[in-house]
Amino acid sequence: MRRLIDESFTLRRLARRAGWxxxxxxxxxxxxxxxxxxxxxxxxxxxxxxxxxxxxRHTLLRxxxxxxxxxxxxxxxxxxxxxxxxxxxxxxxxxxxxxxxxLLDALGERDVGLTxxxxxxxxxxxxxxRLAEVPGLMVDISIDGATPALHDxxxxxxxxxxxxxxxxxxxxxxxxxxxxVHVVTPVNQGSFEAFLEQMWTLGVTSVRATPVVEVGAAAxxxxxxxxxxxxxxxxxxxxxxHGEGMRVLLQPGNAxxxxxxxxxxxxxxxxxxxxxxxxxxxxxxTFGNAAEDGLEACWRQVRERWSDxxxxxxxxxxxxxxxxxxxxxxxxxxxxxxxxxxxxxxPTSASHASDPVPExxxxxxxxxxxxxxxxxxxxxxRRLALDRRYRxxxxxxxxxxxxxYVRQTESGQVVRLNGTAAxxxxxxxxxxxxxxxxxxxxxxxxxxxxxxxxxxxxxxxxLARQGILVPAGSR
Amino acid sequence: xxxxDRAYEPPEIExxxxxxxxxxxAAIQSVPPLxxxxxxxxxxxDD
Numbered sequence: 001m002r003r004l005i006d007e008s009f010t011l012r013r014l015a016r017r018a019g020w021x022x023x024x025x026x027x028x029x030x031x032x033x034x035x036x037x038x039x040x041x042x043x044x045x046x047x048x049x050x051x052x053x054x055x056x057r058h059t060l061l062r063x064x065x066x067x068x069x070x071x072x073x074x075x076x077x078x079x080x081x082x083x084x085x086x087x088x089x090x091x092x093x094x095x096x097x098x099x100x101x102x103l104l105d106a107l108g109e110r111d112v113g114l115t116x117x118x119x120x121x122x123x124x125x126x127x128x129x130r131l132a133e134v135p136g137l138m139v140d141i142s143i144d145g146a147t148p149a150l151h152d153x154x155x156x157x158x159x160x161x162x163x164x165x166x167x168x169x170x171x172x173x174x175x176x177x178x179x180x181v182h183v184v185t186p187v188n189q190g191s192f193e194a195f196l197e198q199m200w201t202l203g204v205t206s207v208r209a210t211p212v213v214e215v216g217a218a219a220x221x222x223x224x225x226x227x228x229x230x231x232x233x234x235x236x237x238x239x240x241x242h243g244e245g246m247r248v249l250l251q252p253g254n255a256x257x258x259x260x261x262x263x264x265x266x267x268x269x270x271x272x273x274x275x276x277x278x279x280x281x282x283x284x285x286t287f288g289n290a291a292e293d294g295l296e297a298c299w300r301q302v303r304e305r306w307s308d309x310x311x312x313x314x315x316x317x318x319x320x321x322x323x324x325x326x327x328x329x330x331x332x333x334x335x336x337x338x339x340x341x342x343x344x345x346x347p348t349s350a351s352h353a354s355d356p357v358p359e360x361x362x363x364x365x366x367x368x369x370x371x372x373x374x375x376x377x378x379x380x381x382r383r384l385a386l387d388r389r390y391r392x393x394x395x396x397x398x399x400x401x402x403x404x405y406v407r408q409t410e411s412g413q414v415v416r417l418n419g420t421a422a423x424x425x426x427x428x429x430x431x432x433x434x435x436x437x438x439x440x441x442x443x444x445x446x447x448x449x450x451x452x453x454x455x456x457x458x459x460x461x462x463l464a465r466q467g468i469l470v471p472a473g474s475r
Numbered sequence: 476x477x478x479x480d481r482a483y484e485p486p487e488i489e490x491x492x493x494x495x496x497x498x499x500x501a502a503i504q505s506v507p508p509l510x511x512x513x514x515x516x517x518x519x520x521d522d
Contacts, residue, residue, distance in 0.1 A: 405491075413490065413491075414491045415488055415489060415490050415491060416487075416488070416489045416491060417486070417487065417488055417489075418484060418486065418487040419484065420483065420484050420485065420486040420487070421486035421487055421488050424486055444483045446483070447483050455485060455486050458486070459486045459488065462488050463488070466488075466490070
């Protein structure tokens with residue numbers, strides 16, 4: 001029932017009338033913003049047909065962004081306002097690499113929870129080293145399929161899967177938590193299970209599956225509907241067989257914030273590359289400009305104008321999520337509308353639905369045989385996982401003779417290991433799984449190597465999740 | 476560390492519950508009988 005209410009606008013509205021309240025119901029925005037998302041650039045090197053920020057169009061147009069100094073002022077003001085979590089995003093933020101690194105350095109000192117959204121293309125060893133220095137950073141990397149053919153078709157640029165997977169590997173090698181964001185489409189939903197298996201092998205911290213939200217480029221057309229029930233079943237089956245070692249989240253539907261607009265006031269703000277302040281990516285309204293007015297004044301506008309009839313009217317016209325694409329004003333596809341311009345009618349807003357967007361390029365890494373593609377991709381990911389070097393983390397080992405107890409010093413968590421797991425722990429200290437497998441294969445000479453490899457990878461992953469093993473590159 | 480290398484046993488990792496504070500201390504502190512996980516050889520009725 002809760003799931004239905006989450007996804008049905010009608011049920012959500014009825015439930016509210018019946019007195020049901022969810023945890024994110026809020027009559028008005030809090031006195032100060034709790035979170036902020038900074039879209040540092042319009043530009044992106046990829047060409048996703050569903051891009052909610054419609055970045056490929058802006059890349060073609062070379063839409064200007066705020067300069068570095070302005071972003072530093074905005075980020076500092078966000079921290080001063082007491083924001084507890086901040087997301088740096090784009091476009092592709094690493095097209096402004098120096099800006100991103102300097103912002104992370106500045107914000108890392110303010111104890112703000114930091115998340116960085118990237119497609120991973122530009123994350124080389126040097127950048128991964130810098131990111132590993134930022135305390136508490138979570139990096140969100142987009143991967144849309146278990147094979148290069150699936151991902152590169154989705155992203156419109158050959159080579160993007162290898163770049164993304166390589167970035168995930170580099171960051172995990174250095175102990176940086178990585179959440180993989182998986183945009184689910186009618187094309188890739190059938191291989192979701194294979195995708196989760198692959199992310200497990202790679203060692204990612206969590207996966208967030210997000211069906212396409214029909215704003216921005218996705219609102220130009222195309223079919224984006226996916227079977228959420230099937231995704232849920234796949235997630236449940238995966239967690240039954242793998243435990244909770246890798247969190248898998250399915251992005252909830254949009255009914256929560258859109259259907260009951262008057263009871264779902266925002267707690268966060270979003271700053272567009274122009275400085276325009278919005279509340280999130282679903283509402284096409286602006287509340288001043290952060291670079292010109294300052295964030296505090298913009299937040300005051302959010303608080304004063306959130307109940308404006310213009311917004312209520314727009315939200316009230318939506319009956320289901322897919323109505324977003326045909327609404328009178330579509331976020332990111334139309335020019336944003338400043339709120340409080342008077343009257344209940346929305347002012348005219350220019351649509352960019354027919355504007356040119358860059359052509360997608362065909363993937364090169366495609367044998368034409370999906371099964372062969374998957375085998376090759378699996379092998380690539382398996383190699384990355386086998387070559388990750390570990391060392392013993394802050395832990396103390398007790399017991400012996402097939403009955404070991406390990407206490408992780410920082411969390412206090414105790415785990416019990418049987419003899420094989422303890423032996424693998426010992427072999428993985430200052431070694432890669434590939435090296436450990438080599439030594440263990442001599443000891444257990446009768447055992448199939450593929451079985452040993454799978455067990456060592458799983459054991460390494462579990463012990464790393466407990467903080468008993470840490471990637472050797474982590475600080 | 477050593478393992479019985481005559482036969483391969485699949486690796487097992489068990490997270491001990493920490494509801495009662497540190498797992499080891501909880502077992503030591505508990506009035507006998509000890510928690511079963513610390514006496515793996517004991518039959519249930521011995522507990």
